[in-house]
Amino acid sequence: MNDKMQAITSRTYGGPEVMKLEQVERPEPRLNQVLVKVAATSINPYDWHFLRGSPFLIRLAESGLFAPKNIVLGADVSGTIEAVGKNVTAFKPGDEVFGDIGVGGFAQYAVCAPNRLSLKPQNVSFADAGVVGIAGLTALQALRDWGQVKPGQKVLINGASGGVGTYAVQIAKQLGAEVTGACSTANVELVRSLGADHVIDYKKTDFTQEPTKYDVIIDLAANRSIGDIKRAMLPKSVWVLVGLNIKNMLMVGLFGRWLFTESGKNAVLKIAEVLPEDLKTLGNMLAEGDVRPVIDRSYALKDTPIGVEYVETMRAKGKVAITVA
Ligand SMILES: NC(=O)c1ccc[n+]([C@@H]2O[C@H](COP(=O)([O-])OP(=O)(O)OC[C@H]3O[C@@H](n4cnc5c(N)ncnc54)[C@H](OP(=O)(O)O)[C@@H]3O)[C@@H](O)[C@H]2O)c1
Known part of the structure; x- marks a missing residue:
């Protein structure tokens, strides 16, 4: 399989203009990680705070003082498990999942810990599951x-x-x-x-x-x-x-x-925690029709910076989605 993938990178702090579509190495899952082929993701205020490194405290706490530690942002994902690390028993290749992986979602593939994901109910689309996360x-x-x-x-x-x-x-x-x-x-x-x-x-x-x-x-x-x-x-x-x-x-x-x-x-x-049982609860709510995601706008991966610019206006009506696959 091709070991390259497309991703939206941000190698310096700044606004949406520092985000670029690049060919980068496809990540490999470690022993306790899974590799997800991303179908959809969404943009949260969290992403543009990390993009700008603002408020400054997040640079000290997590993000890197002078340049971002994680060059691919994107917390929410839905997609299909492509590969699993040797120690992973919760998922197998082919499982359809969704969740909040923290960083790495603005890409064709993303690695994460399995406890940041839950199985996607069959009757919930990747588009809807991809805007649930945070x-x-x-x-x-x-x-x-x-x-x-x-x-x-x-x-x-x-x-x-x-x-x-x-x-x-x-x-x-x-x-x-x-x-x-x-x-x-x-x-x-x-x-x-x-x-x-x-x-x-x-x-x-x-x-x-x-x-x-x-x-x-x-x-x-x-x-x-x-x-x-x-x-x-x-x-x-x-x-x-x-x-x-x-x-x-x-x-x-x-x-x-x-x-x-x-x-x-x-x-x-408080800050929200990524708990697999809560993702499961949300998945069930969507599957039962108790909750429906509101998707204001949807962009292709290459247009992620335009989506980020829109979310930064704080005028989005519900979620701004990115379709990857
Ligand atoms: N603590 C946590 O764990 C956590 C997790 C997620 C998000 N957050 C934070 O929670 C906030 C909301 O996140 P979000 O994802 O919902 O953001 P969002 O999608 O960008 O929210 C945009 C909404 O804010 C509304 N808004 C803007 N000014 C307003 C005002 N003066 N009065 C009432 N509503 C106003 C807008 O509605 P109108 O256009 O109708 O005004 C718009 O629909 C952000 O600050 C985010 O950083 C915190």
């Missing part, structure tokens, strides 16, 4: 684990029309919540079509000034002050800060306990 895991864990949403609770999704938000609205309904989605005027119908009980057009209505208060706020837009958010919270409620807002993250991380103790209010700040 966004689906985040929505599921934010609602079920971090927000501990119970049936009948009032849940607000701030940023309901984006990649995570479109899953969050649907999963919150599955958990039995009364769901309110906040989005811009252009996306009100989309959010309603996903099953939201109420939709707030933030261009017309400020949810922090309204009489309705919430048990759980899943904050993807992360664009409000802590004081504003507290005003929209019921006693014993939780604010799940998912979106990137360094100031709020620092405040919650350092002083959260003191800022939110009145009436048992709480703030939670």
